[in-house]
Amino acid sequence: MWPGVQATRILLAALVGLASAGSVIVLAQTNGPPTPPAYKQLRYDEDYGYLRDPDAHSDPFDAIKFVPLGAEGNRYLSLGGEIRQRYEYFHNPVWGQEEKDPNGYWLQRYMLHTDLHLGKRIRFFGQIKSGIELGREGGPRGADEDKLDLHQAFVDVRGWSNVNGGLTFRVGRQEIGLGSSRLVSFREGPNVRQSFDGVRLAWSRREWQIDGFATKPVETKQGVFDDAWDHTRSFWGVYAVGPFHPLPKGKVDLYYLGIDRKRARFDQGIGREIRHSLGARIWGKNASWDYNTELVYQWGSFGQGSIQAWTTASDTGYRLESVRFRPRFGLKADIASGDRNPTDTKLGTFNALFPKGAYFSEADLMGPYNLMDLHPSLELNLTERVSLTPDLDFFWRQSTRDGIYGIPGNLIRTGRTSSARYIGNHVSLQLEWQLDHHISAAAQYLHFFAGPFLKETQPGRDVNFLALWVTYKF
Numbered sequence: 001m002w003p004g005v006q007a008t009r010i011l012l013a014a015l016v017g018l019a020s021a022g023s024v025i026v027l028a029q030t031n032g033p034p035t036p037p038a039y040k041q042l043r044y045d046e047d048y049g050y051l052r053d054p055d056a057h058s059d060p061f062d063a064i065k066f067v068p069l070g071a072e073g074n075r076y077l078s079l080g081g082e083i084r085q086r087y088e089y090f091h092n093p094v095w096g097q098e099e100k101d102p103n104g105y106w107l108q109r110y111m112l113h114t115d116l117h118l119g120k121r122i123r124f125f126g127q128i129k130s131g132i133e134l135g136r137e138g139g140p141r142g143a144d145e146d147k148l149d150l151h152q153a154f155v156d157v158r159g160w161s162n163v164n165g166g167l168t169f170r171v172g173r174q175e176i177g178l179g180s181s182r183l184v185s186f187r188e189g190p191n192v193r194q195s196f197d198g199v200r201l202a203w204s205r206r207e208w209q210i211d212g213f214a215t216k217p218v219e220t221k222q223g224v225f226d227d228a229w230d231h232t233r234s235f236w237g238v239y240a241v242g243p244f245h246p247l248p249k250g251k252v253d254l255y256y257l258g259i260d261r262k263r264a265r266f267d268q269g270i271g272r273e274i275r276h277s278l279g280a281r282i283w284g285k286n287a288s289w290d291y292n293t294e295l296v297y298q299w300g301s302f303g304q305g306s307i308q309a310w311t312t313a314s315d316t317g318y319r320l321e322s323v324r325f326r327p328r329f330g331l332k333a334d335i336a337s338g339d340r341n342p343t344d345t346k347l348g349t350f351n352a353l354f355p356k357g358a359y360f361s362e363a364d365l366m367g368p369y370n371l372m373d374l375h376p377s378l379e380l381n382l383t384e385r386v387s388l389t390p391d392l393d394f395f396w397r398q399s400t401r402d403g404i405y406g407i408p409g410n411l412i413r414t415g416r417t418s419s420a421r422y423i424g425n426h427v428s429l430q431l432e433w434q435l436d437h438h439i440s441a442a443a444q445y446l447h448f449f450a451g452p453f454l455k456e457t458q459p460g461r462d463v464n465f466l467a468l469w470v471t472y473k474f
Contacts, residue, residue: 039473084109086469096459105136107191127152131192143190149227165204181356189357197229208242232262253281267403268342271303290317305345311336328379338370338399362444363465369405372396385434395423424451
């Protein structure tokens with residue numbers, strides 16, 4: 001078992017070594033060939049059509065990123081993939097609620113995709129995935145393992161397009177990431193990412209982009225080619241992004257999202273949930289400031305009762321460009337409503353729908369349900385490729401009559417046996433290192449100090465968490 005002090009020493013030693021090595025690599029690559037565009041989180045958003053110009057080739061993988069299928073240059077095939085190796089160690093997982101694991105465990109991710117463009121109007125995108133868990137006491141969690149499966153398979157049909165925009169119809173299995181991925185995400189943090197089966201219509205016009213979709217979330221299963229859509233859940237919505245002129249370089253997201261869950265569980269009980277979400281997000285960056293503020297109101301029905309829930313979240317940062325290490329001082333603040341009375345029929349618990357993994361930290365201890373948190377941080381750019389971020393995060397229950405929930409919305413602790421509001425706080429240190437265009441590495445150490453609510457509901461032990469991961473993309 002690794003005590004927190006020993007894990008901290010190991011991580012600090014690794015930070016010093018990685019930062020020094022990162023400086024050497026940056027100096028060595030200064031006079032090298034131009035670097036191709038960075039890989040995107042949604043791989044289908046990458047566009048390698050520019051490689052039809054032979055002078056634009058600068059990477060050994062360019063040979064498979066653009067494979068021409070005709071002399072005209074608008075019919076081509078693009079291949080890519082990802083390998084991620086991740087080690088995690090928990091001391092007192094879920095504050096002592098789950099089995100102890102003295103050695104930690106490995107999470108392996110393998111993904112391979114193909115992107116076929118048949119002219120300007122037709123496109124096919126396919127992706128397979130393999131997620132493997134090794135050595136975890138109690139076996140894999142829900143998003144830890146999926147031995148081999150079809151992750152994405154869709155066709156795009158472009159209806160019309162010009163220099164100002166266009167219309168695209170998409171049908172099939174696909175990842176969806178909307179806005180800051182706070183409510184609708186492809187779930188990057190966990191080992192197995194999230195996808196959806198359905199249709200999507202995207203319209204763009206100058207600075208505006210509007211997406212409408214109707215889907216079924218794909219249920220992650222651990223076998224081979226056994227994933228299928230979840231028949232108990234339906235998800236649909238409309239999402240618009242455009243300029244927000246009252247703020248310099250500002251943008252606004254406006255959206256409606258709907259979900260139907262045949263068997264939803266909250267601290268109040270179990271029942272059918274039909275929930276509607278109406279939200280707005282204002283975000284942007286101006287000079288040294290960046291900002292991101294989001295408000296959501298939810299209504300609908302749960303069992304025989306009604307739903308009234310809400311959330312507001314903000315992420316504000318200020319970067320000192322002229323100071324060594326270009327520090328960014330950040331402050332996040334979130335409030336998500338909880339249920340005020342578990343004995344009546346009205347449900348007040350906010351539903352985060354399909355939130356991103358690693359929501360508050362890589363440890364994924366809690367999700368944004370019945371929660372208030374205050375999260376100051378400091379990001380230091382040690383070199384052009386190495387950053388170090390220490391942070392603090394303090395957590396309270398929004399309603400002392402409701403429990404706390406995990407990232408996917410599972411109830412972790414009932415709120416019926418304690419009136420304490422304060423849950424606890426964590427301190428963490430995260431290192432990120434972009435070695436080159438293809439390879440990135442990261443490490444995080446976190447200690448969570450259990451507060452009165454966790455101690456009164458038992459078990460309420462402090463948590464130590466260590467994660468190390470390396471990702472290779474091509």
